[in-house]
Amino acid sequence: MSQQNSAVVLGVGPERGLGSTLAKLFAKKGLHVFIAGRSEDKLSRVADSILKYGGKVTVVVADATKEFDVSHLFEMIRLQGLPLQIAVYNVDSNIPAPILDTEAEIFTQLWQQNCLGAFLFAKEVIASMKPHQQGTLFFTGATASLRAKPPFTAFASAKAALRALAQGLAREFSPQGIHVVHSIIDGVINGERAEQQFSEYYKSKGEEGLLKLEAIAETYWSIHCQHPSAWTHEFDLRPFKEPF
Amino acid sequence: MSQQNSAVVLGVGPERGLGSTLAKLFAKKGLHVFIAGRSEDKLSRVADSILKYGGKVTVVVADATKEFDVSHLFEMIRLQGLPLQIAVYNVDSNIPAPILDTEAEIFTQLWQQNCLGAFLFAKEVIASMKPHQQGTLFFTGATASLRAKPPFTAFASAKAALRALAQGLAREFSPQGIHVVHSIIDGVINGERAEQQFSEYYKSKGEEGLLKLEAIAETYWSIHCQHPSAWTHEFDLRPFKEPF
Amino acid sequence: MSQQNSAVVLGVGPERGLGSTLAKLFAKKGLHVFIAGRSEDKLSRVADSILKYGGKVTVVVADATKEFDVSHLFEMIRLQGLPLQIAVYNVDSNIPAPILDTEAEIFTQLWQQNCLGAFLFAKEVIASMKPHQQGTLFFTGATASLRAKPPFTAFASAKAALRALAQGLAREFSPQGIHVVHSIIDGVINGERAEQQFSEYYKSKGEEGLLKLEAIAETYWSIHCQHPSAWTHEFDLRPFKEPF
Amino acid sequence: MSQQNSAVVLGVGPERGLGSTLAKLFAKKGLHVFIAGRSEDKLSRVADSILKYGGKVTVVVADATKEFDVSHLFEMIRLQGLPLQIAVYNVDSNIPAPILDTEAEIFTQLWQQNCLGAFLFAKEVIASMKPHQQGTLFFTGATASLRAKPPFTAFASAKAALRALAQGLAREFSPQGIHVVHSIIDGVINGERAEQQFSEYYKSKGEEGLLKLEAIAETYWSIHCQHPSAWTHEFDLRPFKEPF
Numbered sequence: 001m002s003q004q005n006s007a008v009v010l011g012v013g014p015e016r017g018l019g020s021t022l023a024k025l026f027a028k029k030g031l032h033v034f035i036a037g038r039s040e041d042k043l044s045r046v047a048d049s050i051l052k053y054g055g056k057v058t059v060v061v062a063d064a065t066k067e068f069d070v071s072h073l074f075e076m077i078r079l080q081g082l083p084l085q086i087a088v089y090n091v092d093s094n095i096p097a098p099i100l101d102t103e104a105e106i107f108t109q110l111w112q113q114n115c116l117g118a119f120l121f122a123k124e125v126i127a128s129m130k131p132h133q134q135g136t137l138f139f140t141g142a143t144a145s146l147r148a149k150p151p152f153t154a155f156a157s158a159k160a161a162l163r164a165l166a167q168g169l170a171r172e173f174s175p176q177g178i179h180v181v182h183s184i185i186d187g188v189i190n191g192e193r194a195e196q197q198f199s200e201y202y203k204s205k206g207e208e209g210l211l212k213l214e215a216i217a218e219t220y221w222s223i224h225c226q227h228p229s230a231w232t233h234e235f236d237l238r239p240f241k242e243p244f
Numbered sequence: 245m246s247q248q249n250s251a252v253v254l255g256v257g258p259e260r261g262l263g264s265t266l267a268k269l270f271a272k273k274g275l276h277v278f279i280a281g282r283s284e285d286k287l288s289r290v291a292d293s294i295l296k297y298g299g300k301v302t303v304v305v306a307d308a309t310k311e312f313d314v315s316h317l318f319e320m321i322r323l324q325g326l327p328l329q330i331a332v333y334n335v336d337s338n339i340p341a342p343i344l345d346t347e348a349e350i351f352t353q354l355w356q357q358n359c360l361g362a363f364l365f366a367k368e369v370i371a372s373m374k375p376h377q378q379g380t381l382f383f384t385g386a387t388a389s390l391r392a393k394p395p396f397t398a399f400a401s402a403k404a405a406l407r408a409l410a411q412g413l414a415r416e417f418s419p420q421g422i423h424v425v426h427s428i429i430d431g432v433i434n435g436e437r438a439e440q441q442f443s444e445y446y447k448s449k450g451e452e453g454l455l456k457l458e459a460i461a462e463t464y465w466s467i468h469c470q471h472p473s474a475w476t477h478e479f480d481l482r483p484f485k486e487p488f
Numbered sequence: 489m490s491q492q493n494s495a496v497v498l499g500v501g502p503e504r505g506l507g508s509t510l511a512k513l514f515a516k517k518g519l520h521v522f523i524a525g526r527s528e529d530k531l532s533r534v535a536d537s538i539l540k541y542g543g544k545v546t547v548v549v550a551d552a553t554k555e556f557d558v559s560h561l562f563e564m565i566r567l568q569g570l571p572l573q574i575a576v577y578n579v580d581s582n583i584p585a586p587i588l589d590t591e592a593e594i595f596t597q598l599w600q601q602n603c604l605g606a607f608l609f610a611k612e613v614i615a616s617m618k619p620h621q622q623g624t625l626f627f628t629g630a631t632a633s634l635r636a637k638p639p640f641t642a643f644a645s646a647k648a649a650l651r652a653l654a655q656g657l658a659r660e661f662s663p664q665g666i667h668v669v670h671s672i673i674d675g676v677i678n679g680e681r682a683e684q685q686f687s688e689y690y691k692s693k694g695e696e697g698l699l700k701l702e703a704i705a706e707t708y709w710s711i712h713c714q715h716p717s718a719w720t721h722e723f724d725l726r727p728f729k730e731p732f
Numbered sequence: 733m734s735q736q737n738s739a740v741v742l743g744v745g746p747e748r749g750l751g752s753t754l755a756k757l758f759a760k761k762g763l764h765v766f767i768a769g770r771s772e773d774k775l776s777r778v779a780d781s782i783l784k785y786g787g788k789v790t791v792v793v794a795d796a797t798k799e800f801d802v803s804h805l806f807e808m809i810r811l812q813g814l815p816l817q818i819a820v821y822n823v824d825s826n827i828p829a830p831i832l833d834t835e836a837e838i839f840t841q842l843w844q845q846n847c848l849g850a851f852l853f854a855k856e857v858i859a860s861m862k863p864h865q866q867g868t869l870f871f872t873g874a875t876a877s878l879r880a881k882p883p884f885t886a887f888a889s890a891k892a893a894l895r896a897l898a899q900g901l902a903r904e905f906s907p908q909g910i911h912v913v914h915s916i917i918d919g920v921i922n923g924e925r926a927e928q929q930f931s932e933y934y935k936s937k938g939e940e941g942l943l944k945l946e947a948i949a950e951t952y953w954s955i956h957c958q959h960p961s962a963w964t965h966e967f968d969l970r971p972f973k974e975p976f
Contacts, residue, residue, distance in 0.1 A: 067348050099416055100367060104311050107363050111355060115401065119351050123344060144408075153412025157359065161405035164388075168397025172343055174972045190961070208961070215962035222954035228972040229922070229940070230947035235967035240906045240960040418728045434717070452717070459718035466710035472728040473678070473696070474703035479723035484662045484716040555836050587904055588855060592799050595851050599843060603889065607839050611832060632896075641900025645847065649893035652876075656885025660831055 006082040008034040010064050010073065010121050011090030011140075013042050014192035018140065018185075019090040020046040021213040025221060027055030032082055036062040036073050064091045064117030065109075074124040086224055087125040088138040089118045093158075094197075096151040107154045114158035115165060122169055126178060133177030136224040139166045143186045143244075170233045179231050181223055186238040187211050209241045250326040252278040254308050254317065254365050255334030255384075257286050258436035262384065262429075263334040264290040265457035269465060271299025276326055280306040280317050308335045308361030309353075318368040330468055331369040332382040333362045337402075338441075340395040351398045358402035359409060366413055370422060377421030380468040383410045387430045387488075414477045425467055428480040430488055431455050453485045494570040496522040498552050498561070498609050499578030499628075501530050502680035506628065506673075507578040508534040509701040513709060515543030520570055524550040524561050552579045552605030553597075562612040574712055575613040576626040577606045581646075582685075584639040595642045602646035603653060610657055614666060621665030624712040627654045631674045631732075658721045667719050669711055674726040675699050697729045738814040740766040742796050742805065742853050743822030743872075745774050746924035750872065750917075751822040752778040753945040757953060759787030764814055768794040768805050796823045796849030797841075806856040818956055819857040820870040821850045825890075826929075828883040839886045846890035847897060854901055858910060865909030868956040871898045875918045875976075902965045911963050913955055918970040919943050941973045 007026040012019035012035040023033045027050045035050075035057060037043055043059045050057040060076050062069035077084060093113035095106055118139055129135035145163040148156035163182055170180035188194045190210035194202045202210070216237055223232050238244060251270040256263035256279040267277045271294045279294075279301060281287055287303045294301040304320050306313035321328060337357035339350055362383055373379035389407040392400035407426055414424035432438045434454035438446045446454070460481055467476050482488060495514040500507035500523040511521045515538045523538075523545060525531050531547045538545040548564050550557035565572060581601035583594055606627055617623035633651040636644035651670055658668035676682045678698035682690045690698070704725055711720050726732060739758040744751035744767040755765045759782045767782075767789060769775055775791045782789040792808050794801035809816060825845035827838055850871055861867035877895040880888035895914055902912035920926045922942035926934045934942070948969055955964050970976060 099363075099413060100370065102363075102367075104360070104364060108360060111359070111405065115355070115405070116348070116352060119343075119346075119398075119401075120348060123346075126344065148408040148412035148415070150412055150416040153409060153416065154363075156412055157363075157405045157408040160408035161355065161359070161401045164392040164401040164404035165397060168392035168394055168400055169343060171392070171976065172394040172397065174970075175975075177972060179972070210961065212959060212961040215959035219954070219958060219962060219964065222951070226951060227944060227947035229942065229944040230951060230969040231972055232951065232967045232969055233976075235964045237962040237964055238906075240909065240911070240963055243907075244903065244965075415732065418726075419731075421728060423728070454717065456715060456717040459715035463710070463714060463718060463720065466707070470707060471700060471703035473698065473700040474707060474725040475728055476707065476723045476725055477732075479720045481718040481720055482662075484665065484667070484719055487663075488659065488721075587851075587901060588858065590851075590855075592848070592852060596848060599847070599893065603843070603893070604836070604840060607831075607834075607886075607889075608836060611834075614832065636896040636900035636903070638900055638904040641897060641904065642851075644900055645851075645893045645896040648896035649843065649847070649889045652880040652889040652892035653885060656880035656882055656888055657831060659880070660882040660885065 004082055005031050005085040006034060006077060006080065007031040007086040008036065008073070008077060008084065009088045009090055010036045010062065011092065012037040012046055013039065015045050015049065016213065017191045017193060018189060018213055018216060021217045022088055022090065022220060023057070024050055024055070025217045026086060027057060029221070031085060032056040032058070032080070034058045034060055034073065034077055036060045038063050064121065065112040067120055070117070070120040070124060074128065077128065083132050084125065084128045084135055086136050087121070088140065089121045090140045091117050092140055092142065094152065094155045096155065098151050099153055102154050110154045111158040111161060115161040118162050118165060122165070126173055129178050130176060136179040136181060137169070138181045138183065138220060141182050141184045143184065145184055174231065177228065179226070179228070181232065182234045183220070184234065184236040185211065185216065186236050186244055187242040189213065189216070209239050211237060211239055248326055249275050249329040250278060250321060250324065251275040251330040252280065252317070252321060252328065253332045253334055254280045254306065255336065256281040256290055257283065259289050259293065260457065261435045261437060262433060262457055262460060265461045266332055266334065266464060267301070268294055268299070269461045270330060271301060273465070275329060276300040276302070276324070278302045278304055278317065278321055280304045282307050308365065309356040311364055314361070314364040314368060318372065321372065327376050328369065328372045328379055330380050331365070332384065333365045334384045335361050336384055336386065338396065338399045340399065342395055343397055346398050354398045355402040355405060359405040362406050362409055366409070370417055373422050374420060380423040380425060381413070382425045382427065382464060385426050385428045387428065389428055418475065421472065423470070423472070423475050425476065426478045427464070428478065429455065429460065430480050430482040431486040433457065433460070453483050455481060455483055492570055493519050493573040494522060494565060494568065495519040495574040496524065496561070496565060496572065497576045497578055498524045498550065498605070499580065500525040500534055501527065503533050503537065504701065505679045505681060506677060506701055506704060509705045510576055510578065510708060511545070512538055512543070513705045514574060515545060517709070519573060520544040520546070520568070522546045522548055522561065522565055524548045526551050552609065553600040555608055558605070558608040558612060562616065565616065571620050572613065572616045572623055574624050575609070576628065577609045578628045579605050580628055580630065582640065582643045584643065586639055587641055590642050598642045599646040599649060603649040606650050606653055610653070614661055617666050618664060624667040624669060625657070626669045626671065626708060629670050629672045631672065633672055662719065665716065667714070667716070669720065670722045671708070672722065672724040673699065673704070674724050674732055675730040677701065677704070697727050699725060699727055736814055737763050737817040738766060738809060738812065739763040739818040740768065740805070740809060740816065741820045741822055742768045742794065743824065744769040744778055745771065747777050747781065748945065749923045749925060750921060750945055750948060753949045754820055754822065754952060755789070756782055756787070757949045758818060759789060761953070763817060764788040764790070764812070766790045766792055766805065766809055768792045770795050796853065797844040799852055802849070802852040802856060806860065809860065815864050816857065816860045816867055818868050819853070820872065821853045822872045823849050824872055824874065826884065826887045828887065830883055831885055834886050842886045843890040843893060847893040850894050850897060854897070858905055861910045862908060868911040868913060869901070870913045870915065870952060873914050873916045875916065877916055906963065909960065911958070911960070913964065914966045916966065916968040917943065917948070918968050918976055919974040921945065921948070941971050943969060943971055
C-alpha cells in the first residue's frame with residue numbers, strides 16, 4: 001500500500017465518529033484519503049487532524065443522496081489520478097419513531113441516506129475500480145440490517161435494502177476483482193453521534209459495552225487486506241458484553 | 245365473514261394476475277372488495293368479472309407511490325363504512341438490469357413501488373383496523389426478498405426493504421390485533437405479467453413449474469382465517485418442481 | 489380425502505398436546521391415524537377419544553430414536569395397506585441447561601430425539617410416499633430452530649439440525665411429489681407439557697399469550713391441502729401477543 | 733502474544749490442510765501448539781515441519797467424538813500449564829449421498845464428527861479459558877451451515893447443528909471474555925482433502941477458484957486479534973470467483 005493509492009469515505013461527520021476514524025487509519029496506512037460529508041466544519045476538523053500527523057487528505061462537501069454531489073466527489077478523485085483502493089459508504093441515518101408517527105418524507109429520507117446514496121456511491125466506485133480489477137467497497141450496516149424492531153422499522157427497512165444491494169453487488173463484481181463487504185455493527189459505537197442521539201442508552205452501556213472506533217477500523221483494514229482467494233463478504237462486530 | 249366487511253387489494257392489474265385473483269376470492273367469500281391500480285381499463289375488466297358472479301366491488305384508480313392517491317383510496321373505503329377485514333399490498337415492480345446500467349431513477353422507482361407504496365398503504369390500513377383490533381395485512385414478497393442476485397439487485401433491495409417493513413409492522417401491531425403477513429412467492433406465477441415480461445423463462449417452466457393463481461389465493465385466505473393464538477407472519481410458496 | 493388413506497403422527501403424548509390434537513383432526517378428516525410414542529398409557533387415552541367420535545386409529549408404541557421401533561411402525565402401516573397421506577414428526581425434547589452443566593449424554597439425547605428420529609422417520613415416510621408421488625411430511629420446529637439462546641443451546645443445536653434436514657429433504661423430494669414442511673412454533677403451546685415443564689413461564693403468558701392446539705392443527709391441515717403448484721415449505725406460528 | 737501461551741487445533745490431518753496451516757501460523761506467532769487428530773502419521777509430519785522452523789508443538793492422537801480422547805487432550809494442555817489463547821475445532825466430515833442411501837450410522841457419524849466433538853471440545857476449552865476471562869474459540873463451518881442441498885443433507889444438518897452450538901456459546905460466554913467465532917468457508921479449499929475427495933470438482937475450479945490455506949489462516953488470526961469491544965462472531969470466506 002503506497003502513497004500512489006487513494007481511499008474515499010462518504011459519511012464523515014464528527015471527529016469521534018466511524019467515518020473519521022476510518023479516514024485517519026487509511027491516511028496512516030499511506031493512502032490519500034478523500035473525506036466527504038455534509039458539514040464542511042466537521043470535515044475540516046477531521047482533515048486537520050489527518051494533516052497534523054502527515055497524512056494526505058482532500059475534503060469534498062457532498063450530500064450522499066444527491067447524484068450531482070456524488071458525481072462531483074468522484075470527478076475530484078479521478079482528477080487527482082490515484083487508483084482507488086478503498087471506498088466506504090458510511091452514511092448511517094436513523095430517526096426512531098412509531099410507524100404511525102413516521103411521515104412519508106422521513107421514511108423516504110432514511111432510505112435515500114442509507115440506501116440510495118450507497119447505490120450512487122457504488123456505481124462510481126465500481127466504475128473507478130473495474131479497470132484495475134481491484135479495490136474494496138465497504139458498506140456499514142447495523143443490527144437493524146437483519147431485524148426490524150419498532151421504533152426502528154423505517155431505519156431497518158432502509159438498512160435491509162442496503163444489505164441486499166451490497167449482496168447483489170458482491171455477486172456481480174467479486175468475480176471482476178472488486179471486494180464488496182457489508183459490516184453488521186451490532187451495538188452502540190463509542191462516538192459522538194450515539195452519545196448525543198441516544199445519550200441515556202449510551203451511558204447505560206458503560207465503557208465496556210460500547211464499540212471502540214479504532215477497533216472497528218482495524219477490522220475493516222484486515223478485511224481490506226484479505227487475499228482474493230478468501231474474501232469475507234459479511235461480518236458482525238459487537239462488544240463482548242452486548243446481548244444478541 | 246359477511247357482506248358487512250370489506251377488503252382492499254392495491255396492485256390489481258391484468259385479469260390473470262394475483263391481485264385480480266385475490267380480489268375475486270375475497271368477493272366470493274362475501275367481502276366488498278376495493279380494487280386499486282394504475283390502469284382503469286384493467287380494473288374495469290376485473291370489476292366486471294366480479295360483478296358477473298354477484299360480487300361487490302369498487303374500483304379506485306391509484307398510483308401506490310402517491311400519498312394523495314393512497315389517501316383517496318382509503319377515504320373511499322371509510323366513506324362506504326364497512327370494517328376493513330383484509331388488505332393486500334400486491335404491487336410488484338421488477339426491472340432487471342446490471343447495476344451499472346441501472347439509473348438512479350429506476351432504482352428509486354423500484355423502491356417506491358415495492359416499498360414506499362407499501363408504507364403509505366400500511367399506515368392507512370392500520371389506522372382503519374386499529375379501532376376494531378382485527379384484520380389482516382398482507383405484503384406480497386418474492387425470492388428476491390431473501391436473496392439479491394444480479395440482474396435483480398435493485399428489485400431485491402426494494403423487496404428486502406419491504407420485508408423488513410412488514411416485520412417491523414408485525415412486531416408493532418400484532419399485539420394490537422392486526423395480523424401482518426409477508427409471503428415469499430418463490431417462483432414464476434402463471435399469470436399475464438410473467439408470460440409477457442419473462443416469456444422465454446415462463447415457457448421453459450412448463451405448466452407444472454408455475455404457481456397457479458388460485459392456489460396462491462387459497463393460502464392467503466387460509467392465513468387470513470387463522471386464529472390469533474397461532475398467526476403466521478411469513479411463509480413461502482413454491483411450485484413443487486421449483487429448485488431452491 | 490377418504491377413509492382409504494392413512495396418516496401417522498410420531499410423538500404423541502398427553503391428550504392436551506400437539507401430537508394428539510393433530511391425530512384427532514386427521515381422524516376427523518377421515519384418515520386412519522397411526523399414533524406413535526413412548527407411553528402406551530398416553531397413546532391409549534388419545535386412541536380412546538378418537539374412537540369415541542368414530543375415528544379410526546392404530547396405536548404403536550415406539551421410541552423415535554430406535555431404528556427398530558420406527559421400522560416396526562411402518563411395517564404396521566404397510567400391513568394395513570392404506571396409502572400414507574400425512575406424516576408428522578412431532579417429537580420435541582428440550583432440557584434447558586448452561587452448557588458446562590450439560591452432559592454429552594444429554595446433548596446426544598436431544599439430538600437423537602429432535603433430529604435422528606426425524607431422519608429415521610423421514611426415510612420410511614418417503615419410501616412409503618414415493619410410489620404414489622404424493623403426501624405431506626411435517627416436521628415440528630421451534631423458535632430455537634432459528635436462534636440459539638442459552639440455556640437452550642443444546643436444544644437449539646438439535647432443532648437447527650432438524651431444520652436443515654427438512655430443507656434438504658424438501659429440495660430432494662418436492663420434485664417427486666412429496667410435500668416437505670417445517671413449522672416454526674414460536675411461543676408456548678397451551679398444552680400439558682409446557683404447563684408442567686415450564687409452569688411459571690406458562691402462567692405468565694396468560695390464555696391470550698399461548699398457542700391453541702386446535703389453531704396450530706388447522707394450519708397444518710391447510711398446508712397439507714395446498715395445491716402442488718404453490719407449496720409452503722416453512723412457516724411460523726406465534727400468538728398475536730408474543731414478542732419476537 | 734508470547735511463548736507463555738498455547739493454542740490447540742483439533743482436526744489436524746494432511747499437511748496441506750486447514751488444521752495444519754492454522755497450527756503452523758499459531759506456532760509462528762510464538763504459541764505452543766497442541767495438534768490433535770486421528771492419524772499419528774499425519775500429526776507427526778505436521779509437527780516435524782513446525783519444529784523445523786523453531787516452533788513448539790505437542791502431538792496428541794485423539795478422536796474428537798470420544799469424550800475420553802478429548803479429556804485426555806486437555807489434561808495434556810493443563811499439565812503443560814500455559815494459558816490457552818486459541819482453540820480451533822476444525823473437524824469437517826462430509827459423506828455426500830441421497831437421503832435414502834444414507835444409513836443411520838453415517839447420519840450419526842457426521843453429526844458426531846461435526847457437532848458432538850465440537851461440544852466436547854468447547855466444554856474443555858471454556859473450562860480452560862474462563863479463569864483468565866480471555867481466549868478465542870473457533871469453529872470451522874461451511875456453505876452447508878446455512879443451506880441444505882442434496883446430496884449434502886446429512887452434512888448440512890450436522891453443520892447447522894454446529895452453527896447453532898457456536899451461536900449459543902457466543903451468547904453464553906462472550907460476556908465472560910471468551911471470543912466464540914464461527915466461520916463459513918464457502919467454497920473449496922486448496923488442500924489435499926478436496927483434491928482427493930472431490931477431485932473433478934476441485935480441478936474444475938482452477939487455482940483462482942479455490943481458497944488458499946494461508947489466506948484463511950490469516951483471517952482467523954486477525955479475528956483472534958480483535959479488541960473485545962468489537963468482536964466478530966461470524967464471517968464468511970469465499971474465493972472471489974465463487975458464485976454464491
